[in-house]
Amino acid sequence: GEDVEQSLFLSVREGDSSVINCTYTDSSSTYLYWYKQEPGAGLQLLTYIFSNMDMKQDQRLTVLLNKKDKHLSLRIADTQTGDSAIYFCAETPYNQGGKLIFGQGTELSVKP
Amino acid sequence: ETGVTQTPRHLVMGMTNKKSLKCEQHLGHNAMYWYKQSAKKPLELMFVYSLEERVENNSVPSRFSPECPNSSHLFLHLHTLQPEDSALYLCASSQDPPSSGRHYEQYFGPGTRLTVT
Numbered sequence: 001g002e003d004v005e006q007s008l009f010l011s012v013r014e015g016d017s018s019v020i021n022c023t024y025t026d027s028s029s030t031y032l033y034w035y036k037q038e039p040g041a042g043l044q045l046l047t048y049i050f051s052n053m054d055m056k057q058d059q060r061l062t063v064l065l066n067k068k069d070k071h072l073s074l075r076i077a078d079t080q081t082g083d084s085a086i087y088f089c090a091e092t093p094y095n096q097g098g099k100l101i102f103g104q105g106t107e108l109s110v111k112p
Numbered sequence: 113e114t115g116v117t118q119t120p121r122h123l124v125m126g127m128t129n130k131k132s133l134k135c136e137q138h139l140g141h142n143a144m145y146w147y148k149q150s151a152k153k154p155l156e157l158m159f160v161y162s163l164e165e166r167v168e169n170n171s172v173p174s175r176f177s178p179e180c181p182n183s184s185h186l187f188l189h190l191h192t193l194q195p196e197d198s199a200l201y202l203c204a205s206s207q208d209p210p211s212s213g214r215h216y217e218q219y220f221g222p223g224t225r226l227t228v229t
Contacts, residue, residue, distance in 0.1 A: 008152055030213045035220075042114060042220030043155075044201055050215070088155065098210035099168070100218065102155040 003104035004089055011109045016071045018076040022089030025070060029091035032065060033100065034074045037086040046087070047074075078107075084110045115139040116221035118203050124227045125193065133188040135203030135222045143209040144186040145218065146178060149200040161186060162209035193228045200225050 003016050003025045012018045024032070035043040049056045049063045049072075056063045062075040076083055086105040092098050116137045125131050137144065146158040160168035161180040175197075177189040186203055204218040 004154060023131045040222060042116070042204070042222050043218075044114065044220065045217045046190045057145065092210070092212075094212045095208075096212075098212045098214060098216070099157060099160070100155075100210070104152055 002057050004101055006087075006089055006103040006106045008104065009107050009109070011111065014079060014112050015077055018074075018079045018083070018108055020074045020076075020087050020089075020108065020109075021048055022072040022103055023070055024072065024089070024091040024101075024103075026091055026093035026096075026101070027070060028094035030094060030098075031092050032063075032072050033088075033090040033092075034061075034063065035071075035088040035090060035102075037088065037105070038086055039085070043088060050063075051066065062063055074077075079110050081110045081112060084108055114219045114221065116203060116205055116219050118201075118221035118224050120224060121222065122225045122227075124229060126229055127193060130179070130189070130191040132190065133201055133203075133226075135186040135188075135221055137184055137186075137203075137205040137219070137221075139205060139207075141205040141207050141219070143185055143206045144180060144183075145204040145206075146176075146186065146188055146203040147204065148149075149202055149223065155202070160209065167209060173184070183203060190226075193226075195228050198226055198228045205208075 026034040033048040034046045089103040148156045159178045179187040200223040202222040
């Protein structure tokens, strides 16, 4: 079955790095995603990684994928107060027709 | 601004009321979605529409009734809801419907915060 797990909260100081972790169950997922939800807004795609990659870097964001352990992480370098939001991990199990299966979200709080 | 709008943004309704949520996308997309977001729980996919046809119904109770009159508009008709239906209801759209092995991006609206009293 499909199940995506994330820790619910993370608190960091401004300027530090944040690492948000996610575990997923379906090894058939071809793409894995990170979405960001700011207060009062819907989800917005932040970045994604194809399953044959183990790392993807995009400016301050680094995604690491460990397929063996079914573990995905999102690292935000030099975290700013504007990064405070809820971050959702999502997988796309092949046998689910590519539907996004989301985790419960990690609320990132950045303190000045 | 993602190009997906939802109205109303907030709705309070009694269990015997009938109301509708509206979603409109201005992106020329062919697929639209309804999700339910409850606190500290994963997003739950409720319905998927592709070119105005319902292609997914995730065992949603019949008190939720979707309608997609055209590819730009999606409604969620609500009747005789329960207090546990209180949640944020998110609409999303994508260029094409989900397909195994292919990347696609969903664009989300800001949601309707529904409270059932």
